[in-house]
Structure formats: structure tokens, C-alpha cells
Amino acid sequence: MENQTAPVSAQDEFVKTREWQELMESDALLKVTDLQVHFQTERALIKALNGVDLLIRKGESLGLVGETGAGKTTTALSILNLLRRDIADTKDGSSIVFDGKSVFDMSEKELRTLRGGKVSMVFQNPLTALNPVFTVGEQIGMVLRVHQKMNDKDALKRAGELLEMVGIAGSRIKDYPSQFSGGMRQRVGIAAALACNPQLLIADEPTTALDVTIQAQILELMRGLQTKYDTSLLMITHNLGIISELCQQLAVMYAGRIIEYGSAKDVLASPRHPYTQGLLGALPSLEGPRHRLTAIPGVIADASNLPDGCAFHPRCAQCCEECKTRQPSMMHVGNGHFVACFNHGKE
Numbered sequence: 001m002e003n004q005t006a007p008v009s010a011q012d013e014f015v016k017t018r019e020w021q022e023l024m025e026s027d028a029l030l031k032v033t034d035l036q037v038h039f040q041t042e043r044a045l046i047k048a049l050n051g052v053d054l055l056i057r058k059g060e061s062l063g064l065v066g067e068t069g070a071g072k073t074t075t076a077l078s079i080l081n082l083l084r085r086d087i088a089d090t091k092d093g094s095s096i097v098f099d100g101k102s103v104f105d106m107s108e109k110e111l112r113t114l115r116g117g118k119v120s121m122v123f124q125n126p127l128t129a130l131n132p133v134f135t136v137g138e139q140i141g142m143v144l145r146v147h148q149k150m151n152d153k154d155a156l157k158r159a160g161e162l163l164e165m166v167g168i169a170g171s172r173i174k175d176y177p178s179q180f181s182g183g184m185r186q187r188v189g190i191a192a193a194l195a196c197n198p199q200l201l202i203a204d205e206p207t208t209a210l211d212v213t214i215q216a217q218i219l220e221l222m223r224g225l226q227t228k229y230d231t232s233l234l235m236i237t238h239n240l241g242i243i244s245e246l247c248q249q250l251a252v253m254y255a256g257r258i259i260e261y262g263s264a265k266d267v268l269a270s271p272r273h274p275y276t277q278g279l280l281g282a283l284p285s286l287e288g289p290r291h292r293l294t295a296i297p298g299v300i301a302d303a304s305n306l307p308d309g310c311a312f313h314p315r316c317a318q319c320c321e322e323c324k325t326r327q328p329s330m331m332h333v334g335n336g337h338f339v340a341c342f343n344h345g346k347e
């Protein structure tokens with residue numbers, strides 16, 4: 001294959017093209033390289049992440065898409081070093097560097113500053129993210145007391161301001177989560193996530209539980225905040241509308257690897273990987289453009305029994321002999337667009 005350098009990690013399969021390696025060495029706020037995470041369960045060893053490379057620059061928004069089980073949430077939790085060590089084994093050679101510092105080398109104190117301070121996460125279900133027995137003011141205030149060392153009075157005042165910022169009357173700091181609608185609870189979650197002006201906001205399917213009008217309002221809110229505060233964003237979603245509206249870059253994940261990456265505009269307009277083409281419904285269709293990910297024929301790769309070669313090959317209509325035995329590297333197809341596919345990775 002063209003432009004391949006020598007293996008860059010202990011694993012022979014992590015052969016990177018020069019262009020991909022150069023990209024991964026460029027300046028970024030968050031850099032994930034060769035991330036490998038396995039879960040040991042009673043029944044099997046689940047190879048959830050198998051060499052994830054990702055980067056997010058300051059102020060940039062990256063969309064991360066892929067079918068269920070691709071490893072998106074495991075990647076997000078790894079960034080915050082939140083995986084339980086007793087069940088999740090992060091392999092040697094895995095690296096996550098945030099703002100110049102490895103999250104795996106951070107002390108407990110540094111990790112507390114990272115979580116909810118420098119990096120915040122908004123979850124899919126606003127009900128489970130909020131504690132029902134505390135008022136929303138107390139919950140947002142708690143973030144401010146811990147991270148900004150504010151006293152109770154200032155924290156409550158600031159919590160009211162943050163509620164106003166997400167379009168909820170500040171006087172409602174005294175209300176409990178059950179007194180808010182689903183959309184409002186998600187706004188409260190976002191207010192809490194933004195309390196400390198994070199450098200990176202991770203949103204894991206933040207609008208799935210909401211109806212379409214509220215979804216649009218939340219997205220508008222996130223876009224406004226991103227522009228105003230230059231916050232970087234990692235947006236995990238199945239919704240392509242969100243990607244095209246909110247994200248500059250797009251990474252597509254399959255079986256615990258990134259298999260396509262580029263500007264969201266390029267990848268959505270001309271997906272190169274057969275998997276991405278299938279996901280986007282870009283394969284010939286009579287139904288016109290799709291706004292959500294479409295179903296691809298075949299079974300999603302089983303993380304406890306991954307096939308040799310390209311993990312997508314058993315489902316790929318364009319599979320050739322090489323695909324069955326070798327892992328394709330991320331190849332540059334121009335304009336910062338990369339694809340890991342032997343058939344489509346050439347200029």
C-alpha cells in the first residue's frame with residue numbers, strides 16, 4: 001500500500017499512513033491515539049475499542065457516528081477516564097491527551113478538575129442525569145462550588161444566570177427536576193454542563209429523548225454557546241441533521257475503529273467507505289435523501305468475535321481478498337478526507 005510508514009505501536013496492525021500520522025501529530029485540544037479498550041465479562045472478552053484515533057481542535061465540533069455497539073460511548077467515557085478499571089482494560093500504548101496532558105497520567109485531583117470542569121458531558125436521558133431529590137439550583141450550584149470554589153450564595157446566583165442562559169426563568173432554581181418538562185430538563189443538564197465554561201463539551205445523543213421542536217431549540221442553543229465561548233464539541237449522534245447543522249468534522253466508527261474522517265460537508269456529500277455510504281443511505285435509493293442513519297444489511301460486527309482483516313468485510317458488497325486478511329489504514333483521499341478501505345482509499 002502507498003505511503004505506509006512502519007508500525008507505530010506495539011501492535012503490528014496499527015500501521016498508519018504518513019498523512020494520517022501527520023494529522024494525528026498536528027495541534028489539537030484533544031488527541032486520542034491507538035485507544036484500545038477490552039471488557040472482560042463472564043462470558044466473553046469484548047474488544048470494544050481497537051485502535052481509535054481522533055482529534056478535536058480548539059473551538060471545533062466533531063460528530064461521531066456509527067451503529068449501536070461501535071464504541072462511541074466507550075470512547076467518550078475513556079476521555080474522562082471514567083471506565084471502571086475492574087471490567088475495562090485499557091491496553092498499553094493507548095493514549096488520550098487533553099490540553100497537553102495525558103488523562104491516564106492525571107492524579108485524582110487533576111481528574112476531578114477535568115470532569116465537569118474542563119470537560120463536561122451531556123447525556124442522552126436528562127432524567128437519569130439529574131438527581132430527583134435536589135433542586136436544579138442546588139445541582140448546578142454543586143458544580144460551581146466544587147470546581148470554582150464558589151460559596152453557596154454566589155453559586156445559587158450563578159445557577160439562576162445559567163438557567164436564564166438556556167432559556168429558563170432564573171427563579172426556577174428552587175424547583176425539582178420532576179417539575180420540568182423533558183426538554184427543560186435537558187436544558188438544565190446543558191446549563192450544568194456549561195457551568196464552568198468547559199473547553200470541551202461531550203454530548204452523547206443529547207436530543208434523542210426530545211420532540212423535534214425542542215431538539216431544534218437545544219441545537220440552536222448549543223450552536224450559540226459554541227460560537228460565543230469557542231467551546232470544542234464532541235457530538236455523538238445517529239442524527240445526520242445534527243451533524244450537518246452543528247459539526248465541522250465528522251468521524252465514522254465501526255467495530256471500535258475510525259473508518260472515515262473528514263470535514264462533515266465532504267463526508268456527507270461524498271462518503272467513501274462502503275459502510276458510511278450504507279449508513280448515509282448514499283447507496284442508490286428511491287426514497288430520496290435520508291435524515292437519519294439507515295440500516296445496513298448484515299449483522300453488526302460482534303465485538304467478542306471480530307473477523308480478520310477489515311471488520312466490515314462480511315457485510316461489504318465490494319469486499320475483495322485483501323479485505324479478509326488485512327486491516328486497511330486511514331488513507332488520504334484529498335482535502336483532509338481519510339478512509340480506511342482498500343477499494344476507496346486511493347486518490
Ligand SMILES: Nc1ncnc2c1ncn2[C@@H]1O[C@H](COP(=O)(O)OP(=O)(O)OP(=O)(O)O)[C@@H](O)[C@H]1O
Nearest residue numbers: 039041046048067068069070071072073074075303
Ligand atoms: N460495561 C461493559 N461491559 C461489557 N461490555 C461493554 C460495556 N460497555 C460497553 N460494552 C460493549 O462494548 C461495545 C461498545 O459499546 P458502546 O456502548 O461504546 O457502543 P456505542 O457505539 O456507544 O453504542 P450505542 O450507539 O448503542 O450507544 C459493545 O459491544 C458493548 O456491548
